[in-house]
Amino acid sequence: MTSPYFCPVCKSNRMRFTIIEQVPRYVRLHPQTGEMVAEILQGDLDAFHNPYRGDNFLVQCGVCSTIANEERFIKTAQNANATGALGQR
Numbered sequence: 145m146t147s148p149y150f151c152p153v154c155k156s157n158r159m160r161f162t163i164i165e166q167v168p169r170y171v172r173l174h175p176q177t178g179e180m181v182a183e184i185l186q187g188d189l190d191a192f193h194n195p196y197r198g199d200n201f202l203v204q205c206g207v208c209s210t211i212a213n214e215e216r217f218i219k220t221a222q223n224a225n226a227t228g229a230l231g232q233r
């Protein structure tokens with residue numbers, strides 16, 4: 145979080161954000177009942193169980209509640225700054 149954020153949807157928020165940490169849990173379910181029979185550490189996954197490769201966290205706009213990955217908020221801030229620079233010419 146060292147880059148400015150700007151909400152891509154409401155375009156009114158650069159300050160108020162919620163960081164939503166993604167914490168994967170690897171579980172084994174009973175195939176008939178759905179009951180959880182085991183929770184497995186990532187390092188102990190078998191070859192058929194792919195580890196989580198998504199974002200470590202998501203960002204929610206504190207004003208309009210939009211949720212997206214961090215890149216979207218950063219890119220929107222960069223684009224807004226570029227547009228502002230052009231407007232000053």
Ligand SMILES: [Zn+2]
Binds near residue numbers: 151156157205206209
């Ligand atoms: Zn917003």
